[in-house]
Each structure stands twice: as C-alpha cells, then as structure tokens.
Amino acid sequence: MNLAIDIGSNTLKIAVFDKVLKNYEKVLNLGLFYENECINDEGIKVLINALDELNYDLSKAKVVATAIFRKSKNADLIANMLYQKYGFKLKILSQNEEARLTRLGVGISIQGDFTLVDVGGYSTEITSNDKKLLLDIGLLSFYKSVKEKNLDIKDYAYTLLNPYKNELKSxxxxxxxxxxxxxxAKSIAKNIAYKDIDDLEFHNSIVNKDELYKLIDFINTNNAEKRDLMLGVNRDFAVLCGAYFIDTLFDDFEFIISSYGLKEGILLGE
Structure with missing residues (x-):
C-alpha cells in the first residue's frame, strides 16, 4: 500500500493506492489560523486531530505541505513535532515543486499539453508544458483580505486577477x-451532499461556466445549514472565491475536472 498526504493551506488530502486508488480529504482551513507569521496553537491542534483520525501507519506515508507552511516561521517546529508523534518526515515544497508534482499527478490521465489550474488556500499555480504563472494568491488569503477590508468578492477578484487574463489567453x-x-459545480447540479461526494466520479468530466454560475447562485441564495450540507462545514467561502477566480481568469466556457493532483504526483515519486 502506498500512502500520500498533502497538508494544504485549506484541505488535508490523502491518496491511497492499494490495488485501486482511493482519495480522502478533510477541510482544515489552516490558513485561517495563520497569525503573526505563524500557524497558531489552535491550527496545530486542528492538524493533529485530523491526522489522529487516519487509520494508517503514517510513518510509511509520503507527506508534503505547501503554501501555509512555506510562509510560517514555526513550520520546522511543527514538522519536528509531527515526526516525533507519527514518524514521517514532512517535506515543505517550494511553489515550483508543488506545481511540478501537481502536473505530474494530473498528467496520469491527460494526454498532450494542457493548462493546469491549481487554486489553493494560499497560492495559485497555472502551468503548461513550457509556461508557468505562480501567484502568491489563494482562496483563504484572498478571503481574509475581503473580510478585513469589507470588499465585494467578485469586484476584488477582478481587480486582483484581471491583469493576468491576457497572458493566459496564450x-x-x-x-x-x-x-x-x-x-x-457538478455535485450541486446532481444534488449530492458533501459526505456522499466521490471525487473520482467526476474525474475528467467537463464543467462549464453556466454550472459555475449556478454554484455561485447556490452559495448566495441558501442558508448556512444547506451550504454546510452540500459543500462541507465552513467551505462555502472558499468555493465561492474559487468560482470567481476561474470566471475572472478565463473567458473559456468549458473546463476539464481532474480529481488527480499533488497527492498523486507524490505517489508517483519525486
């Protein structure tokens, strides 16, 4: 059995290959626990609790962390704590490494050249075979700015991201x-609750702008209980930001969904 764990700024993602590939995830929102250039004690507790819930021998896992750990002054301290508790050596990826490994994972099932868009909690990577746009902007850092400055999400997304639009047309x-x-966007259209979503069911399927707009409308018109049921607890703001990111950056009508990503790239090896 091969086990890979991606500790993201937003979500803990797990890929397990034991004859077949299985994916799991848990929303941590670690980026919201980032203060004074550190992941605070509450955020560390959230991470530990999530890892404790995993029924695997984590000492044999390949574990990486991304933007929130790159930014945090206490990242090495946390990495040592995790090693002492679970036995794995946490690798904190540079943004270039994150982009390369994510593309490696997605490339398992996508042939030829393509533009890969990976919007994370504290960074965004957009790559092709020979082009690369690495942004120090993510869903949680974006949302924190929106809340602190009382900004309109759609307007702020346009202000922040529209300057990259012409470059991405090439x-x-x-x-x-x-x-x-x-x-x-697909699960909402099919009325599938968050707890019942199987990411692999939507792998390589097509999502279009109309479906993204319906997702935005769902978030804006439903109460918190309904949003939590369909998107996961405290997930609605990140999903809304993600939809506006994609809409702002690209005029294209259709996109391919990949359920593969960094965790699969880690499984393939570095």
Missing amino acids: YPRPIVLASKTGIF
Missing part, C-alpha cells in the same frame, strides 16, 4: 482544474 487548451470548485 496558454494551451484544454484548461484542467485541479481544484474542488469544478467538482462542487
């Missing part, structure tokens, strides 16, 4: 989304 098609936003 990137190859198709556009592949390695983020949960596209999956949620």
Whole structure:
C-alpha cells in the first residue's frame, strides 16, 4: 500500500493506492489560523486531530505541505513535532515543486499539453508544458483580505486577477482544474451532499461556466445549514472565491475536472 498526504493551506488530502486508488480529504482551513507569521496553537491542534483520525501507519506515508507552511516561521517546529508523534518526515515544497508534482499527478490521465489550474488556500499555480504563472494568491488569503477590508468578492477578484487574463489567453487548451470548485459545480447540479461526494466520479468530466454560475447562485441564495450540507462545514467561502477566480481568469466556457493532483504526483515519486 502506498500512502500520500498533502497538508494544504485549506484541505488535508490523502491518496491511497492499494490495488485501486482511493482519495480522502478533510477541510482544515489552516490558513485561517495563520497569525503573526505563524500557524497558531489552535491550527496545530486542528492538524493533529485530523491526522489522529487516519487509520494508517503514517510513518510509511509520503507527506508534503505547501503554501501555509512555506510562509510560517514555526513550520520546522511543527514538522519536528509531527515526526516525533507519527514518524514521517514532512517535506515543505517550494511553489515550483508543488506545481511540478501537481502536473505530474494530473498528467496520469491527460494526454498532450494542457493548462493546469491549481487554486489553493494560499497560492495559485497555472502551468503548461513550457509556461508557468505562480501567484502568491489563494482562496483563504484572498478571503481574509475581503473580510478585513469589507470588499465585494467578485469586484476584488477582478481587480486582483484581471491583469493576468491576457497572458493566459496564450496558454494551451484544454484548461484542467485541479481544484474542488469544478467538482462542487457538478455535485450541486446532481444534488449530492458533501459526505456522499466521490471525487473520482467526476474525474475528467467537463464543467462549464453556466454550472459555475449556478454554484455561485447556490452559495448566495441558501442558508448556512444547506451550504454546510452540500459543500462541507465552513467551505462555502472558499468555493465561492474559487468560482470567481476561474470566471475572472478565463473567458473559456468549458473546463476539464481532474480529481488527480499533488497527492498523486507524490505517489508517483519525486
């Protein structure tokens, strides 16, 4: 059995290969626990609790962390704590490494050149075979700015991201989304609750702008209880930001969903 864990700024993602590939995830929102350039004690507790719930020998897992750990001054301290408790050595990826490994994972089932869009909690990577746009902007950092400055999400997304739009027009098609936003657009259309979503069911399927707009409308018109049921607890703000990110960056109508990503790239090896 091969086990890979991606500790993201937003979500803990797990890929397990034991004859067949299985995916799991848990929303941590670690980026919301980032203060004074550190992941605070509450955030560390959230991470530990999530890892404790995994019924695997974590000492044999390949474990990486991304943007929130790159930014945190106490990242090495947390990594040592995790090693002492679970026996794995946490690798904190550079943004270049994150982009390369994510593309490696997505490329398992996508042939030829394509534009890969990976919108994370604290960073965004957009790559083709020979082009790369690495942004120090993510869903949680974006949302924190929105809340602190009382901004309109759609307007702020346009202000922040529209300058990259012309550059991205020269990137190859198709556009592949390695983020949960596209999956949620499909699951909402099929009325599938969050706890019943199987990401692999939507792997390589097509999501279009109309479906993204319906996802935005769902978030804006339903109460918190309904949003939590369909998107997961405290997930609605990140999903809404993700939909506006994609809409702002690309005029394209259709996108391919990939359920593969960094965790599968880790399984393939570095």
